[in-house]
Amino acid sequence: MLKLWSMQQQQAASTPGGAKKRVTAAQLRVQKDLSELALGPTMKTEFPNPDDILNFILTIEPDEGLYNGGRFTFDFAINQNFPHEPPKVRCREKIYHPNINLEGNVCLNILREDWKPVLNLHAVIVGLQFLFLEPNASDPLNKIAAEDLKNSRETFKRNVRSSMMGNSVKGETFDRVMK
Amino acid sequence: MADTAMPDSSPPLGAADPRTRWRYLDNILTRKGPFVDEDAILGEPIIDRLSTMKVLFSGAGGLGCEILKNLALSGFKDIHVIDMDTIDVSNLNRQFLFRHVDVGRSKAAVAAEFVQKRVKGVTITPYCGKIQDKDDEYYMQFGLVVCGLDSIEARRWINATLVGMVDGENMDSMKPLIDGGTEGFKGQARVVLPTMTSCIECQLDMHAPRPAVPLCTLATIPRQPQHCIEWAHIIAWEEERKDDTLDTDDPEHITWLYQKALSRATEYGIHGVTYAMTQGVVKNIIPAIASTNAIVAAACCNEAFKLATSTNPCLGFPEQNNYMMYSGDSGVYTYTFEHMKKEDCPVCGDLPKTLHLYPNSTLQELLDSFAERPEAQLKKPTIRTQSTSLYYQSPASLEEKTRPNLVKKLSELVGDGEELAVTDPAFQVTFRFKVAFKK
Structure with missing residues (x-):
């Protein structure tokens, strides 16, 4: 190991040892992801505690598609295992959507089975936005909504509008999400 | 002739001559072989080094029981062991240092007791708690750190801690990290020389995320x-x-x-x-295979022994192999390779440099000074400490909330010795600084 130490001497220029309170690896990565985040006018993030960048709220206000005119918010909870583990994302409103269930769980491949550490927060956020533009009946989490979409796009569209106003659809009352 | 079937009359291992137990080890420690490092000083000095070197071992689980036993039998005599867990009945099938009566007791304490009793002359100091409870000063006392941890989070923490401790002025501050891990029939043993070679964070994508069903x-x-x-x-x-x-x-x-x-x-x-x-x-339990643990533990302890004694080439030197993977799924297969250091690794890519600051200057002044730094002109720096978001250029909501900090004095925002992480869209790496206030 003596040899090792002499190599070390040559390599390390001049680094100080032992900073107190180091920034964690997950924080470093999230900071990088946030700086690369380029959200359009339809989305914004909000940090209830600005010192805690691992927990924030994303607001999506689609300006086209079936969910046009609504305001949807998502809780993002990132743990110290990020990016080994994906962020946990949950819709805060009770909405009528084939890929989001009544508890707010979201079926998006990159949030679960297809997550990879090379993906970043931008990819997740774009993925969420896409769900509002193209709800997907073949990956249903809310089976009733998915069936409706499969059977008749017109009926589904009416149900979406009605649910967004805060009315009930097939006996289930939804949160009002109109801006 | 009946005599020949009797056991020979040499004293039992460990009795009489205190080196009897170590005679096989001594063959390696005292003889010059073809692979022995030319600088190695064989004999007494090396035996001394082995017995006085403090080794830290964390994770007294399935892999850990094997490693602890192997370390003690390799001639290390001052071993510290950390584990936060207590013994559960389900551990007993493979964690052989534990007995039924030990259920509910601290793993670190029981493992230490057991090995100390069996291997005379070894001192094992247990600590029941998290590795995160300990500070740099604690880790500084060891010559080697060996890990048999079960989580990525703990590995990343110990890795970042050891990388952060390296001080170019003090050669003792670089603690080689030997990491073992197993999952079913697969496992790995790797050696990290913090700041010199690829670290755990560089290798994060070597861990397959848990397969999930849509x-x-x-x-x-x-x-x-x-x-x-x-x-x-x-x-x-x-x-x-x-x-x-x-x-x-x-x-x-x-x-x-x-x-x-x-x-x-x-x-x-x-x-x-x-x-x-x-x-x-x-609970995401993957059946543990005792033989995988034994193989990986043996590999880890072999590396520890070689690192400490220079009696054979070991894994981990710069530009040499540092990662051994083992797979016992179909036949037995091992592959050893060099995992390269990542230039933009958030932990070892850019090592914290000391930044001398006036406590009375403002955050804005600090940010302006970043734009003028000769080595990297940071035009749009975003900056934080572990506890505080100092200033974020984006997203807009964070910019707005952190903007009031710009006029504050640095002494109100950061403590002496704290780490600053600075990112800029123009650079892949995160720059880190350790704050040192000028008097």
Whole structure:
């Protein structure tokens, strides 16, 4: 190991040892992801505690598609295992959507089975936005909504509008999400 | 002739001559072989080094019991062991330092006692708690750190700590890290020389994330008993017991999930949901294979021994192999390679440099000075400490909330010795600085 130490001497220029309170690896990565985040006018993030960048709220206000005119918010909870583990994302409103269930769980491949550490927060956020533009009946989490979409796009569209106003659809009352 | 069948009359190992037990080891420690490092000083000095070097070992679990026993039998005599867990009945099949009477006791304490009793002359100091409880000063006392941890989070923490401790002025501050890990029939042993070679963070993508089933499959078309259990775990619990926090060690909770999963399986005509399987899926238990642990532990301790004694080439030197993977899935296969250091690794890519600051200057002044730094002109720096978001250029909401900090004095925002992380869209790496206030 003596040899090792002499190599070390040559390599390390001049680094100080032992900073107190180091920034964690997950924080470093999230900071990088946030700086690369380029959200359009339809989305914004909000940090209830600005010192805690691992927990924030994303607001999506689609300006086209079936969910046009609504305001949807998502809780993002990132743990110290990020990016080994994906962020946990949950819709805060009770909405009528084939890929989001009544508890707010979201079926998006990159949030679960297809997550990879090379993906970043931008990819997740774009993925969420896409769900509002193209709800997907073949990956249903809310089976009733998915069936409706499969059977008749017109009926589904009416149900979406009605649910967004805060009315009930097939006996289930939804949160009002109109801006 | 009957005599020849009798055991020979040499004293039992460890008795009489204190080196008797180590005579096989001494062959390696005193003889010059073809692979012995030319600078190695064989004999007394090396035996001394081995017995006085303090080794830290963390994680006294399945792999840990093997490693601890091997370290003690390799001639290390001052071993510290950290583990936060207590012994569970289910550990006893492979964690051979523990007996039934030990259930409920600290793993670190029992393992230390057991090995100390069996290997005379070894001192093992247990600590029951988290590695995160200890500070740099504690880690500084060791010559080597060996890990048999079971989580990525703990590995990343110890890695970042050891990388952060390296001080170019003090050669003792660089602690080689030997990391072992197993999962079923697969495992790895690797050596990290913090700041010199590829670190755990550089190698993060070598860990396959846990395979997951799409949520919609769980919700709508379960095909396997595991799908029904995951459904009960993720969806049913949320729907029906939202206010209870799921405790995977609570038998009532597991029973509830098991019943839910069972009735769902019946509904879809799926067979095979059992209580044990429920426990396995919910706690993400991958059956541990004792022989995988033994092989990986042996590899780790071999590296520790070689590093400490220079009696053979070891893994981990710069530009040499540092990673050994083992697979026993079909036949026995090992592959050893050099995992390269990542230039933009958030932990070892850019090492913290000391930044001398006036406590009375403002954050704005600090940011302006970054734009003028000769080595990297940071025009749009975003900056934080571990506890505080100092200033974020984006997103807009964070910019707005952190803007009031710009006019504050640095002494109000950061402590002496704290680390600053600075990112800039123009650079891949994160720059880090250790604050040193000028008097």
